[in-house]
Amino acid sequence: MAQQWLDEQxxxxxxxxxxxxxxxxxxxxxxLQRDAGISHAxxxxxxxxxxxxGRSRRMSDLARRAxxxxxRLSHTVARLEDRGLVRRExxxxxxxxxxxxxxxxxWDVVRAVAPGHVDAVRAALFDPLTEEQSRALGEALEVxxxxxxxxxxxxxxxxxxxxx
Amino acid sequence: MAQQWLDEQxxxxxxxxxxxxxxxxxxxxxxLQRDAGISHAxxxxxxxxxxxxGRSRRMSDLARRAxxxxxRLSHTVARLEDRGLVRRExxxxxxxxxxxxxxxxxWDVVRAVAPGHVDAVRAALFDPLTEEQSRALGEALEVxxxxxxxxxxxxxxxxxxxxx
DNA sequence: CCCAATTGCTTGAGACTTCAACATCCTGAG
DNA sequence: CTCAGGATGTTGAAGTCTCAAGCAATTGGG
Numbered sequence: 001m002a003q004q005w006l007d008e009q010x011x012x013x014x015x016x017x018x019x020x021x022x023x024x025x026x027x028x029x030x031x032l033q034r035d036a037g038i039s040h041a042x043x044x045x046x047x048x049x050x051x052x053x054g055r056s057r058r059m060s061d062l063a064r065r066a067x068x069x070x071x072r073l074s075h076t077v078a079r080l081e082d083r084g085l086v087r088r089e090x091x092x093x094x095x096x097x098x099x100x101x102x103x104x105x106x107w108d109v110v111r112a113v114a115p116g117h118v119d120a121v122r123a124a125l126f127d128p129l130t131e132e133q134s135r136a137l138g139e140a141l142e143v144x145x146x147x148x149x150x151x152x153x154x155x156x157x158x159x160x161x162x163x164x
Numbered sequence: 165m166a167q168q169w170l171d172e173q174x175x176x177x178x179x180x181x182x183x184x185x186x187x188x189x190x191x192x193x194x195x196l197q198r199d200a201g202i203s204h205a206x207x208x209x210x211x212x213x214x215x216x217x218g219r220s221r222r223m224s225d226l227a228r229r230a231x232x233x234x235x236r237l238s239h240t241v242a243r244l245e246d247r248g249l250v251r252r253e254x255x256x257x258x259x260x261x262x263x264x265x266x267x268x269x270x271w272d273v274v275r276a277v278a279p280g281h282v283d284a285v286r287a288a289l290f291d292p293l294t295e296e297q298s299r300a301l302g303e304a305l306e307v308x309x310x311x312x313x314x315x316x317x318x319x320x321x322x323x324x325x326x327x328x
Numbered sequence: 329c330c331c332a333a334t335t336g337c338t339t340g341a342g343a344c345t346t347c348a349a350c351a352t353c354c355t356g357a358g
Numbered sequence: 359c360t361c362a363g364g365a366t367g368t369t370g371a372a373g374t375c376t377c378a379a380g381c382a383a384t385t386g387g388g
Contacts, residue, residue, distance in 0.1 A: 005282055010290055013302030017289070018208070020305050021185055022231035023312045029376095039344075044182070059367065067186035072345060074368055079344085096353045096366040118169055125181070126174055128311035129304055136300035138177030140293055141184050147292035148187045203374080223337060236375060238338055243374090260336045260383045 024124055031120040036113040041068065042076055043110075043117065046085060046102065050110045055102040058091065062100055085109055188288055195284040200277040205232065206240055207274075207281065210249060210266065214274045219266040222255065226264055249273055 006014060028040045036043070044066045049055055057065070063073040077100050080086040085106035091097030102110070126134055170178060192204045200207070208230045213219055221229070227237040241264050244250040249270035255261030266274070290298055 006286065006290070009299060009302060010286075013298060013305060014285060014289070016302060016305035016309050017188075019231055019309045019313070021189070023309075024181075025185070027312070041344085060365090067183055069346075070367065071347075071369085075344075078368085091366095094354075094366080098367060121178060122170065122174075124312060125178070125308060126170070128307045133300070133304045133307060134177060135173060136297070137304040138173060138180060140297045140301040140304075141177060141180035143292045143297060144289060145180050145183045145187075148191070148288060149183070205374085224335090227337095233376075234337065235339085235377075239374075242338085255336095258336080258384075262337060 027124050028117070028120055032113065032117060035116050036109055038080075038109070038113075041066070041072075042080060043113070045073070045076055045080065045100075046106055046110045047114070049086065049100060049102040050107060052102075055107065056089070056099050059098045059100060080106070191288050192281070192284055196277065196281060199280050200273055202244075202273070202277075205230070205236075206244060207277065209237070209240055209244065209264075210270055210274045211278070213250065213264060213266040214271060216266075219271065220253070220263050223262045223264060244270070 025040060032038055032040055032043050038046070045062060045068075048062055048065050049057060059073060059077070060070060062077075063070045066073065068076065077086055077088065081088060085103055087101045087103050089099040089101055091099050129137065189204060196202055196204055196207050202210070209226060209232075212226055212229045213221060223237060223241070224234060226241075227234045230237065232240065241250055241252065245252060249267055251265045251267050253263040253265055255263050293301065
């Protein structure tokens with residue numbers, strides 16, 4: 001509860017945060033939509049798969065890494081599956097589990113669009129910053145992540161059902 | 165287009181950004197939804213109106229300040245109007261213009277929910293940071309804003325139709 | 329004065345996200 | 359072995375955002 005309001009400096013930071021948090025996704029979505037017809041959330045999923053062993057991951061693992069709820073990921077993957085970029089397989093070890101697998105078409109899309117995406121990220125976020133500012137930004141963000149998600153579990157749903 | 169990839173430090177910063185950009189809105193939306201049944205985007209609109217002279221602003225002005233496209237703001241205000249928190253008036257000087265006006269009910273909602281919202285913002289973003297980190301974060305974000313939106317006009321639609 | 333271009337805003341459709349309910353499979357206590 | 363409870367995913371509906379199209383008012387060049 002502490003003090004009631006933000007101080008002057010915090011207010012400026014907060015407004016800048018709101019603006020950047022609104023603008024950056026817009027810029028990236030626009031680039032990805034134009035170049036590959038996919039959303040940023042979908043791109044992150046494809047990118048995570050492209051880095052994974054066997055180009056595949058369990059849905060829950062993928063959801064955690066892509067910062068998406070399981071439900072959202074399920075829909076996202078369903079759309080990617082419709083477009084033939086991803087395929088789903090039931091897990092062998094655990095019959096509940098589902099594996100998302102990047103198809104060859106999906107791989108091609110990632111390869112084709114990644115460089116432009118990286119350029120867009122750099123242009124939007126890193127180019128304006130000095131080395132020192134970039135480092136400081138990273139440090140601050142990592143501290144915040146640590147607070148918001150202490151055990152790096154990002155359990156989005158079913159999470160902490162204490163009060164009820 | 166310069167180097168192809170992000171360096172090690174930039175990658176970490178970028179991943180932290182993605183996580184924070186996903187988690188912070190989730191936390192704030194949850195708090196506002198619970199306490200007032202409104203989204204964060206809607207809260208920002210109400211807050212902007214509550215600070216405005218006459219508790220009212222032109223739609224386009226409001227859209228700019230709330231970092232929303234005109235279309236999105238139009239939908240947002242329509243929903244707020246349905247709930248009786250905002251009222252719309254045609255502008256006197258410019259017959260095209262529309263004025264969004266905060267109603268008494270809307271004012272009450274802002275008053276009631278603002279303290280808890282500020283607490284949530286502080287808890288999520290500022291509490292984990294030292295004074296110095298907070299200042300550095302603000303500086304970095306402001307530099308990025310300056311790049312993304314040089315003339316502070318945030319013209320979201322009709323924007324820069326050079327390439328076509 | 330006149331109308332074509334521009335500005336301000338709204339609308340509807342489609343894409344995406346959230347939320348709650350559900351189905352399925354696994355695990356472990358008895 | 360059995361079944362209750364937990365874990366993993368999916369689904370459908372409702373809410374929200376984006377995009378393109380459209381309407382109404384204003385402006386400026388002829």
